[in-house]
Amino acid sequence: MTYCVAMCLSDGLVFASDSRTNAGVDHIATFKKLHVIHHDDRVLVLQSAGNLATTQSIVSLLETRMRSNSEPNLLQVSTLYDAATLVGATLREVVDRDSRMQQHASTTNFGCNLLGGQIAGEAPRLFHIYPEGNFIEATRDTPYFQIGESKYGKPIIDRVLTMETTLEQAMCCALISIDSTLRSNLSVGLPLDVMLYRTDSFDASGQRRVTEDDPYFATIRKAWSEGLQNTFRQLPPFSL
Amino acid sequence: MTYCVAMCLSDGLVFASDSRTNAGVDHIATFKKLHVIHHDDRVLVLQSAGNLATTQSIVSLLETRMRSNSEPNLLQVSTLYDAATLVGATLREVVDRDSRMQQHASTTNFGCNLLGGQIAGEAPRLFHIYPEGNFIEATRDTPYFQIGESKYGKPIIDRVLTMETTLEQAMCCALISIDSTLRSNLSVGLPLDVMLYRTDSFDASGQRRVTEDDPYFATIRKAWSEGLQNTFRQLPPFSL
Numbered sequence: 001m002t003y004c005v006a007m008c009l010s011d012g013l014v015f016a017s018d019s020r021t022n023a024g025v026d027h028i029a030t031f032k033k034l035h036v037i038h039h040d041d042r043v044l045v046l047q048s049a050g051n052l053a054t055t056q057s058i059v060s061l062l063e064t065r066m067r068s069n070s071e072p073n074l075l076q077v078s079t080l081y082d083a084a085t086l087v088g089a090t091l092r093e094v095v096d097r098d099s100r101m102q103q104h105a106s107t108t109n110f111g112c113n114l115l116g117g118q119i120a121g122e123a124p125r126l127f128h129i130y131p132e133g134n135f136i137e138a139t140r141d142t143p144y145f146q147i148g149e150s151k152y153g154k155p156i157i158d159r160v161l162t163m164e165t166t167l168e169q170a171m172c173c174a175l176i177s178i179d180s181t182l183r184s185n186l187s188v189g190l191p192l193d194v195m196l197y198r199t200d201s202f203d204a205s206g207q208r209r210v211t212e213d214d215p216y217f218a219t220i221r222k223a224w225s226e227g228l229q230n231t232f233r234q235l236p237p238f239s240l
Numbered sequence: 241m242t243y244c245v246a247m248c249l250s251d252g253l254v255f256a257s258d259s260r261t262n263a264g265v266d267h268i269a270t271f272k273k274l275h276v277i278h279h280d281d282r283v284l285v286l287q288s289a290g291n292l293a294t295t296q297s298i299v300s301l302l303e304t305r306m307r308s309n310s311e312p313n314l315l316q317v318s319t320l321y322d323a324a325t326l327v328g329a330t331l332r333e334v335v336d337r338d339s340r341m342q343q344h345a346s347t348t349n350f351g352c353n354l355l356g357g358q359i360a361g362e363a364p365r366l367f368h369i370y371p372e373g374n375f376i377e378a379t380r381d382t383p384y385f386q387i388g389e390s391k392y393g394k395p396i397i398d399r400v401l402t403m404e405t406t407l408e409q410a411m412c413c414a415l416i417s418i419d420s421t422l423r424s425n426l427s428v429g430l431p432l433d434v435m436l437y438r439t440d441s442f443d444a445s446g447q448r449r450v451t452e453d454d455p456y457f458a459t460i461r462k463a464w465s466e467g468l469q470n471t472f473r474q475l476p477p478f479s480l
Binding site for chain 2: 151154155156158160167168169173175184194206223225229231234236237239240
């Protein structure tokens with residue numbers, strides 16, 4: 001499994017991904033699921049969930065086509081919408097190719113992708129791209145998307161996130177959401193790859209790998225757990 | 241969908257169920273999913289998730305066989321283990337019957353049951369019964385079970401519940417767990433049916449229906465939401 005979350009807020013974008021892949025509980029590995037493309041006039045961030053063979057192929061094809069400057073490619077599209085269309089088409093291309101090769105393709109989880117970023121000339125945008133290659137865009141009403149094992153970590157986001165949440169608070173929220181997921185599903189695992197992107201910065205340096213002994217992550221995990229327990233203790237007990 | 245949770249603690253048992261059934265979002269109805277059997281020397285509580293035709297049939301067959309005193313029946317078994325075996329066999333009987341009648345049986349969710357209670361001569365026990373008719377029992381390590389849409393409401397239980405939690409606190413925890421689920425999945429809905437059973441009481445009066453305007457439920461929903469938001473505001477924001 002996988003858990004990735006991305007948020008498109010007034011101040012910019014927030015991305016967080018786990019790094020565990022598994023083919024059964026006895027076949028676990030670490031792969032980065034957050035890919036950053038940075039060029040003068042654009043920062044693009046791709047997160048992927050689902051079959052690793054599919055998601056790696058998509059990234060490889062997108063990168064190869066940027067290097068060889070074959071059209072269309074992600075360095076040449078002029079809007080995030082066009083970038084999402086291109087990622088969707090590449091996903092569809094890989095799914096079609098691999099479906100033909102697999103007898104039991106219907107049982108394969110080809111997965112989903114999140115694509116966010118900014119291309120000069122427009123505001124930051126965030127898209128959720130389906131295996132069929134089509135996609136939806138985050139809006140003020142729903143400023144975040146999750147892919148993979150999303151349920152355990154959804155309630156906290158729904159309770160605290162708004163468009164006006166700062167990027168630093170939003171990353172804290174994303175990390176708490178992942179912590180709830182880590183505790184409940186063994187197939188989601190550390191380390192995490194996270195990125196903050198500030199609107200109009202065209203700066204991709206806001207990346208960090210969060211490991212088991214990351215002091216900030218340890219602090220907020222402990223404070224959150226204690227805060228929940230304190231809140232719970234103050235609730236009035238049930239009476240008939 | 242459905243969400244039911246049951247807990248087997250030092251002081252006794254706690255049960256909470258939603259009441260929504262649906263066949264598509266445009267076909268929603270309310271059915272009680274918590275069934276109590278009370279006789280001099282026993283209190284048994286059955287909760288069911290999955291196909292309503294299956295779960296209603298199981299309850300009907302179990303009740304009919306108690307009334308007609310055909311053996312074995314739930315008033316005549318001498319342990320909770322035997323009661324779980326009987327519920328499992330009845331579930332298997334209905335699943336086998338209905339599978340034969342349905343061409344697309346493989347796509348039907350026959351669901352699971354939780355059976356908890358106490359029969360004089362032994363301590364309270366709690367079982368999770370699978371569609372195959374076999375079952376597992378709650379232990380000190382894992383003192384609770386969930387059936388149906390369990391993921392949204394699991395993190396809170398994992399963080400606060402222990403064997404020593406009082407029944408009144410545990411019910412508060414179960415209601416918070418259901419609240420998190422109600423917010424995220426439209427197919428889980430009010431009213432709720434809840435029951436507290438105190439060890440050795442053989443008293444089934446601890447039942448209540450919790451509706452939208454229940455003052456206690458409204459109080460803890462609000463306090464929990466505010467407490468989470470306060471806790472979140474006190475967390476240090478992320479920095480690179």
